[in-house]
Amino acid sequence: MTPSAKPPAIERLDLPRNDLRDRIVAPLAEFSTRKDFTFSPRFVTLALTGEDGVDGGLIAQLYWDWMHIEILAVPERWRGLGLGRQLVRQAEAIAVEAGCHGAWVDTYSFQSPGFYEAIGYRSFGRLPDYPRGQERIFFQKTLAAVPPAEPENAA
Numbered sequence: 781m782t783p784s785a786k787p788p789a790i791e792r793l794d795l796p797r798n799d800l801r802d803r804i805v806a807p808l809a810e811f812s813t814r815k816d817f818t819f820s821p822r823f824v825t826l827a828l829t830g831e832d833g834v835d836g837g838l839i840a841q842l843y844w845d846w847m848h849i850e851i852l853a854v855p856e857r858w859r860g861l862g863l864g865r866q867l868v869r870q871a872e873a874i875a876v877e878a879g880c881h882g883a884w885v886d887t888y889s890f891q892s893p894g895f896y897e898a899i900g901y902r903s904f905g906r907l908p909d910y911p912r913g914q915e916r917i918f919f920q921k922t923l924a925a926v927p928p929a930e931p932e933n934a935a
Contacts, residue, residue, distance in 0.1 A: 787861055788830035790837075790870060794823075819843060822878065824871050828854065828863060838867040840875070840883075847875035847923070849885040852892075864892075865899055876923050883923055889915040 809819040820843065827837040836858065839851040849871065854864045872883060885901065887893055888911075893903070901919035910916040 785857070786830065787863070788828035788835055788858060790863070790866060791827050791829045792870075792874075793825040793827050793834075793837075817844060824874050826867050826870055828858065828867075836863075838871050840871050842875055842878050842880055845880050845882070847871065847880050847883040849883065852885070864895060868899060872921075872923055881923055882920055884918065884920040886916055886918045889917060893917050893919075 805819070812819040821841040822843070824840040824842060824847070825837065827834045829835070836853040836855050837851075838849065838853075840847050840849045842848075849868070852864060852867060854867070875883060883901075884904075885896060887896060896919045897903075899921075901921045903917055904920050905918040907916040907918075
């Protein structure tokens with residue numbers, strides 16, 4: 781990162797619903813509802829926004845009292861500023877406010893398992909050779925005591 785570059789802000793966005801996705805998921809949602817597990821995920825979308833618009837962020841789904849982090853992406857030039865940690869903490873705070881008691885995420889052995897471990901996530905499963913020679917690793921965290929989200933652009 782160049783010293784004069786202004787770090788991006790974190791902005792919460794609405795993720796538009798996709799009608800086709802809803803139609804594909806509908807039979808599963810109907811079945812789950814009949815079993816008293818209503819499936820109506822809510823999205824959490826946090827975008828890193830800067831002078832050039834959206835540049836990374838986090839997308840998660842909240843359902844059945846858990847948050848599933850689908851995407852966490854911080855561009856290389858913004859790494860080391862705590863933005864990934866801020867994005868996850870802000871999403872966790874939103875999840876707790878929505879009644880979630882846990883969060884889960886998956887990553888790869890060549891990506892960011894150390895990051896998730898450092899912020900309190902614990903591995904609960906591994907899929908070997910995905911991709912070949914690597915692992916897909918699943919992490920979870922109890923959200924009972926989530927610290928408040930840090931202010932935007934805190935170091």
